[in-house]
Amino acid sequence: MKGDDVVIVRPGGDGRPTLEDVAAFAGVSRSTASRALNDDAYVSTRAKEKVLAAAKDLGYFPNQAARSLVTRRTGAVALVLSEPEARLLDDPYRTSVMRAGYRELAEVGSQMVLLFVDGHEDLTRAMRFLEGGHVDGALVFAPHRADPLPKALRLLRLPVVFGGQAGNLRRGVHVVDFDNEGGARLAVEHLVAAGRTRIATIAGPQDQTAAVQRLAGWRATVLGAGLDPADLSEEADFTLDGGRDAMDRLLARRSDLDAVFVASDMMAAGALRTLTGAGRSIPGDVAVISFDDHATLAPAMNPPLTSIHQEPGAQVRQMVTTLMSLLAGADIKPRSHVLPVTMTVRESA
Amino acid sequence: MKGDDVVIVRPGGDGRPTLEDVAAFAGVSRSTASRALNDDAYVSTRAKEKVLAAAKDLGYFPNQAARSLVTRRTGAVALVLSEPEARLLDDPYRTSVMRAGYRELAEVGSQMVLLFVDGHEDLTRAMRFLEGGHVDGALVFAPHRADPLPKALRLLRLPVVFGGQAGNLRRGVHVVDFDNEGGARLAVEHLVAAGRTRIATIAGPQDQTAAVQRLAGWRATVLGAGLDPADLSEEADFTLDGGRDAMDRLLARRSDLDAVFVASDMMAAGALRTLTGAGRSIPGDVAVISFDDHATLAPAMNPPLTSIHQEPGAQVRQMVTTLMSLLAGADIKPRSHVLPVTMTVRESA
DNA sequence: ATCAATATTGGGAGCGCTCCCAGAACGCAG
DNA sequence: CTGCGTTCTGGGAGCGCTCCCAATATTGAT
Numbered sequence: 095m096k097g098d099d100v101v102i103v104r105p106g107g108d109g110r111p112t113l114e115d116v117a118a119f120a121g122v123s124r125s126t127a128s129r130a131l132n133d134d135a136y137v138s139t140r141a142k143e144k145v146l147a148a149a150k151d152l153g154y155f156p157n158q159a160a161r162s163l164v165t166r167r168t169g170a171v172a173l174v175l176s177e178p179e180a181r182l183l184d185d186p187y188r189t190s191v192m193r194a195g196y197r198e199l200a201e202v203g204s205q206m207v208l209l210f211v212d213g214h215e216d217l218t219r220a221m222r223f224l225e226g227g228h229v230d231g232a233l234v235f236a237p238h239r240a241d242p243l244p245k246a247l248r249l250l251r252l253p254v255v256f257g258g259q260a261g262n263l264r265r266g267v268h269v270v271d272f273d274n275e276g277g278a279r280l281a282v283e284h285l286v287a288a289g290r291t292r293i294a295t296i297a298g299p300q301d302q303t304a305a306v307q308r309l310a311g312w313r314a315t316v317l318g319a320g321l322d323p324a325d326l327s328e329e330a331d332f333t334l335d336g337g338r339d340a341m342d343r344l345l346a347r348r349s350d351l352d353a354v355f356v357a358s359d360m361m362a363a364g365a366l367r368t369l370t371g372a373g374r375s376i377p378g379d380v381a382v383i384s385f386d387d388h389a390t391l392a393p394a395m396n397p398p399l400t401s402i403h404q405e406p407g408a409q410v411r412q413m414v415t416t417l418m419s420l421l422a423g424a425d426i427k428p429r430s431h432v433l434p435v436t437m438t439v440r441e442s443a
Numbered sequence: 444m445k446g447d448d449v450v451i452v453r454p455g456g457d458g459r460p461t462l463e464d465v466a467a468f469a470g471v472s473r474s475t476a477s478r479a480l481n482d483d484a485y486v487s488t489r490a491k492e493k494v495l496a497a498a499k500d501l502g503y504f505p506n507q508a509a510r511s512l513v514t515r516r517t518g519a520v521a522l523v524l525s526e527p528e529a530r531l532l533d534d535p536y537r538t539s540v541m542r543a544g545y546r547e548l549a550e551v552g553s554q555m556v557l558l559f560v561d562g563h564e565d566l567t568r569a570m571r572f573l574e575g576g577h578v579d580g581a582l583v584f585a586p587h588r589a590d591p592l593p594k595a596l597r598l599l600r601l602p603v604v605f606g607g608q609a610g611n612l613r614r615g616v617h618v619v620d621f622d623n624e625g626g627a628r629l630a631v632e633h634l635v636a637a638g639r640t641r642i643a644t645i646a647g648p649q650d651q652t653a654a655v656q657r658l659a660g661w662r663a664t665v666l667g668a669g670l671d672p673a674d675l676s677e678e679a680d681f682t683l684d685g686g687r688d689a690m691d692r693l694l695a696r697r698s699d700l701d702a703v704f705v706a707s708d709m710m711a712a713g714a715l716r717t718l719t720g721a722g723r724s725i726p727g728d729v730a731v732i733s734f735d736d737h738a739t740l741a742p743a744m745n746p747p748l749t750s751i752h753q754e755p756g757a758q759v760r761q762m763v764t765t766l767m768s769l770l771a772g773a774d775i776k777p778r779s780h781v782l783p784v785t786m787t788v789r790e791s792a
Numbered sequence: 793a794t795c796a797a798t799a800t801t802g803g804g805a806g807c808g809c810t811c812c813c814a815g816a817a818c819g820c821a822g
Numbered sequence: 823c824t825g826c827g828t829t830c831t832g833g834g835a836g837c838g839c840t841c842c843c844a845a846t847a848t849t850g851a852t
């Protein structure tokens with residue numbers, strides 16, 4: 095009776111055109127319009143052209159919710175960073191990871207959804223989000239051994255690839271990691287080759303596997319070179335102040351040290367301050383090599399830091415590749431993919 | 444005939460329980476289950492308890508796609524960073540923004556979806572994403588005057604709040620910005636009070652409004668103090684090297700300068716290098732004040748930098764507040780909300 | 793006991809899309 | 823001109839949810 099014979103351009107509640115509108119405008123059925131838009135097989139070129147034109151004219155954009163309701167795909171992937179807030183702010187490596195993640199995911203047509211997890215409440219929220227079907231899969235960075243997240247994720251039927259060690263999980267997970275131990279070896283070998291004989295280290299917090307591996311690499315290489323690691327190692331928390339204090343302790347105990355391998359650029363900045371303050375020249379008196387090769391920090395230090403370089407792009411790329419295979423239904427057996435690191439030589443060693 | 448009388452626990456294609464399953468399990472109707480889960484009014488406590496228990500037992504999580512198909516709400520908000528990749532990597536301010544955005548949005552029950560926009564292709568992708576109904580609104584950082592994004596966004600019927608100037612748009616947009624000019628004034632006044640009379644500046648790229656305002660603030664305050672700004676300003680690109688080179692030029696032209704206001708911490712790091720290299724003591728010969736008060740960089744420099752502090756958390760909080768009002772249908776007239784900045788005094792001035 | 797209000801429930805419709813299937817149109821050989 | 827395979831099209835069903843509305847249960851007052 096009412097409006098039955100009136101042309102209603104946009105029947106929808108909000109003003110946006112639907113597929114039905116496009117179809118009507120193009121003079122075809124909803125099905126044909128759908129096929130044209132998703133360039134399926136079996137659509138006449140004529141129909142396709144008409145639909146595409148109509149879509150353009152109407153300013154049509156498919157409703158993602160409706161689509162993913164039926165396809166069971168969201169086109170989104172979560173990037174989960176599980177780490178205390180304080181650490182993250184300081185960490186340019188994570189920034190690179192985000193950026194690379196965005197790029198790589200966009201490349202394969204997925205949207206990145208970033209999740210920060212710091213503390214129990216966040217964990218609950220993140221789990222709910224991941225379980226809620228918002229994303230097709232997740233790339234997860236959870237470097238801390240005590241982190242409950244990796245274990246919790248295993249209960250979800252969601253494809254997950256870890257960047258670096260997955261908490262304390264040793265197997266059954268897809269991992270793309272760097273050769274931390276090899277990086278430490280590279281650094282120490284460089285120092286040994288330069289004739290240094292009392293090579294100290296400032297290790298990272300040993301609740302992180304990466305830090306443990308770097309320390310192990312230092313120790314093994316020092317021993318391998320016939321040198322003595324005794325009294326030459328201190329642990330710090332990856333911060334500037336931590337690095338400075340650790341260097342203080344090291345210097346107090348072994349004022350004769352002639353080189354130090356520091357497990358992160360940030361700690362190296364602190365160590366540099368202690369060394370300079372103590373009147374040591376770098377690299378003259380003490381050679382310094384750090385880890386991360388932070389694009390901003392390492393070259394900005396005085397002197398610029400020789401540092402072990404890890405390529406976040408490569409890591410993320412491999413993670414995305416693995417995740418996409420998983421999403422495509424490939425039956426890859428979970429394994430740890432180890433990426434090589436290199437050394438960027440600057441003035442500090 | 445087949446399976447008609449068989450109890451099918453999970454009719455769904457994939458294994459996840461639906462609301463219908465929960466309802467059946469709890470012995471109530473789909474409607475009641477929905478009400479219980481969304482704690483609507485008019486549900487008996489008994490029913491509610493049963494439903495909640497059933498949901499828990501079954502491990503039920505609502506399907507977001509289905510929900511937002513009908514509610515027309517996604518529970519997600521985009522955080523858009525429109526800037527060349529290179530800049531972003533270096534910029535810890537952006538990291539803080541992301542983090543604060545995540546926090547603030549989580550607080551109001553929204554999920555943050557991060558979008559990086561660098562170049563035309565990204566812009567297209569971003570627009571499609573934003574138009575596609577993936578998010579309820581957007582928080583946008585587009586500091587470059589020539590950025591086409593802000594203008595493009597106006598065509599969308601999507602609530603948007605900008606952080607800092609919205610490209611070259613002057614009105615009709617919601618903006619939350621910092622008092623860049625006031626910050627510059629703070630810095631210069633501090634230098635003047637310390638008796639400096641030849642106060643130079645290293646300005647940021649003048650295609651960004653913030654950089655323009657900082658330069659303007661410097662000039663106005665220098666003039667206001669009865670000093671002469673001639674020959675004392677150089678422009679750089681916010682990078683370390685840019686800062687170093689600009690300082691070189693400045694020193695070549697006016698070797699008598701006794702203070703410099705640098706528009707970013709990163710450039711200040713470069714300037715410091717030049718100054719130290721030229722044998723100037725800081726702050727003895729030349730006092731340095733920068734902008735950003737980058738949590739990592741400013742205190743890590745030698746000497747630690749006196750810097751103008753802006754609080755990303757406050758900015759983002761205000762942006763989220765405004766966006767939420769917009770989403771709630773409030774008819775706020777677009778305006779620019781200017782936040783104050785403070786000065787963190789360290790050794791460099 | 794009786795009635796009107798109020799509290800609670802269940803079913804139907806529909807959000808916008810994709811997929812399936814039956815049928816129409818078209819081609820070309822018999 | 824018929825038959826059969828191929829290409830193309832349209833309608834129906836349904837994804838899982840929320841909202842509306844009518845139906846029923848409960849309560850308190852008369």
